Amino acid sequence: MSGHDHEPRIAELLGRMTVDEKLGQLQQLAWAWDTGPGGGDTAAAEAAARKGLLGSVLNVVGAEASNALQRIAVEESRLGIPLVFGLDVIHGYHTTFPIPLAQAAAFDPAVTAVDAEVSAREARSNGIHWTFSPMMDVTREPRWGRIAESIGEDPYLTSAYAVAKVRGYQGEDLTAPDRIAACAKHFVAYGGAEGGRDYNTVDVSEQRLRNLYLPPFKAAVEAGAATVMAAFNTVSGVPAHANTHALTGILKQEWDFDGVVVSDWTGVQELIAHGVAADEAEAARRSLTAGVDMEMVSTTFVDHGRDLLASGALTEERLDDAVARVLRLKLRLGLFERPYVEESAALTAPSAEARAAAREAAGRCMVLLKNDGDTLPLDAAALRSLAVIGPFADSGDLLGTWTLPGAPEAVPVLTGLREALPDTVISHVEGASAEGTDTSGFAAAVAAAEAADAVVLVVGEPPALSGEAAVRGELGLPGVQEQLAEAVAATGTPCVVVLVGGRPLTIGGWAQRVPAVVMAWHPGIEAGPAVADVLTGAVVPGGKLPVTFPRSVGQIPLYYNHERTGRPYDPAAPEVKYVSRYLDLADGPEFCFGHGLSYTTFALGEPRLSREQLAAGDLEAGATVEVTVAVRNTGDRTADEVVQLYVQDPAASIAQPVRRLRGFTRVRLAAGEEREVRFTLGAEDLGFWTNDTAGTFVVEPGEIHLHTGTSSRTRSRRTLLIT
DSSP, X not given: OXXXXXXXXXXXXXXXXXXXXXXXXXXXXXXXXXXXXXXXXXXXXXXXXXXXXXXXXXXXXXXXXXXXXXXXXXXXXXXXXXXXXXXXXXXXXSSOOOOHHHHHHTTOXXXXXXXXXXHHHHHHHXXXXXXXXXXXOOOOOTTSGGGGGSOOSOHHHHHHHHHHHHHHHHOSOTTSTTOOBOEEEXXXXXXXXXXXXXXXXXXXXXXXXXIIISHHHHHHHHTTOSEEEEOSSEETTEEGGGOHIIIIIIIIIISOOOSEEEOOTTTTTXXXXXXXXXXXXXXXXXXXXXXXXBEESOOHHHHHHHHHHHHTSSXXXXXXXXXXXXXXXXXXXXXXXXXXXXXXXXXXXXXXHHHHHHHHHHHHHOEEEXXXXXXXXXXXXXXXEEEEESTTTTOSOOSOSSOOTTOOOOOOHHHHHHHHOTTSEEEEEOOSOSSOOOOTTHHHHXXXXXXXXXXXXXXXXXXXXXXXXXXXXXXXXXTTHHHHHHHXXXXXXXXXXXXXXXXXXXXXXXXXXXXXXXXXXXXXXXXXXXXXXXXXXXXXXXOOOSSOBOSSGGGOSOOXXXXXXXXXXXXXXXXXXXXXXXXXXXXXXXXXXXXXXXXSOEEEOOOEESOSEEOHHHHHTTOOXXXXXXXXXXXXXOEEEEEEEEEEOSSOSSOOBSOEEEEXXXXXXXXXXXXXXXXXXXXXXXXXXXSOTTTOEEOOSXXXXXXXXXXXXXXXXXXXXXX
């Protein structure tokens, strides 16, 4: 962000503002998607801006609309303070990249950085200054629709992506015409909602809060995130919008965050529904004093702030602090100097370069779940005929959740395959709809499969079934798609399944009867070409699962970094009854965290340590240990492998996870090439937070087991002794 000292200007403005103008700066109103200046529900925003009683607006789309509203604020209000325009630019503005969960599967933060850079360029040119992204909610709950927006179940991976996306959006200078302010959301523990039911309760210990949910937010703040958004959920009985411990104690005091804390949509007013505020005045008091600085959509701050000040329930110091944070954001964005955008320079469609970046990203995100008999890649030279079947085979509905109005549809998989295989006769049959119960198309699908040399079956869940408020009680394929898969597989024709969706799905039944499955997620605007790249081998898949795929919904929550139990299940002794397992399910997931195959093979050497013993005090003073592992491509194709490092503390004062990811590197190797991968571990990798609410981090003496491999099930291990 810009290094200018804005504090004198902030103090000067605060000295000139009335109480009402100060409260107005804390108000963000929503703009109608499809109406311009003066139309529909935009009148309230225009009137408030004209009086200098508005700080921000969200959902303004287009340079003309943003400039028109900005002129009212700058040229007609008393102080001329510009508005800041926000929008949910989650994984693209015009150019839709793969959903964030898919990006996580690349195990390459550069993928999300490119998404952020392209998004920022397109959004800022259209008058958007602020995105409500990245979502940093660690989650172990695939039923939760917003897992699609997340980086999955691991705090270390999520932290790495947090840093990359914040820097991608913001760059080095927020005043630049191709940068926007990031917003780390949702603070905090939103991903732990009970049963995956959106907006629901989260009851969490202090150590789990600090070890699991908080690290990505801390990483985002340290990377310079300009804003943070409060979460809808309660945290151990206290809604996040009223949680002083989280918003002020941890975020603003421990981490010294000087940016804006914005509420989520009507999140302040919802304190009444939560049962912690009797009315809107109390909701405003609790939220403001807890640390929320700007109210999105609901208007309790503006409506009741003056009375709260008069009664002493709200201090002038706290009000001025909130206003200063909003002004600081606007100054960092350079809005006082350049409040408008050049309408003739607004980007109105994806560029060829942006599409190419989205295509490359989608290819890097896909995960080869299984590939029996080397069914993939398709042999273009020998493939005379191909049947492309399924409800998503010729669909443009592959962008995923949180796409913006007017964003171009995805290129269908059928189109991508026809371009990639011009000499192959390609037939197409839908077979069934995505969610319907009609099986009348099965016969045509079976006939097409029987007549072809191979089948590509494109099935999954539509984007409407993932995202906010899109909670699923079952995770199988919707409608009759599973029966379609069974029918096509029964033909015996080699069948490749391309699985699309926004979350882990339970695919164990039908997937056992097909030789190859590619998890394509919701891959974005260049879906078809990217899928074709992977299926034909133009791109060798190298993605890994950022979240566990369960065998059954009944196993949830199921995640790799679980704590040990006193009676763990031992596959070597299945006759033991009193252990932690299911009677009617095999132990473990269908596919584990970190899993992903390739079209080649890799061999990892044993890990080596730069030192095998060091003192806890030295670690706390900054000492590190280096872990080195050799990786070799033992196949005949250039390809990527993700080398992963996990840490385990087998005996600690608080039970530790069986493994914790603390390092990963995606490396490209030519056939036969070998390279050494190095990881550096310090105190933050080898210690943990305790249950002390004041925040105590410890590195305890004892053995630490270091595991390296290509998934969370790796067995290679070395031991580090901490004295």
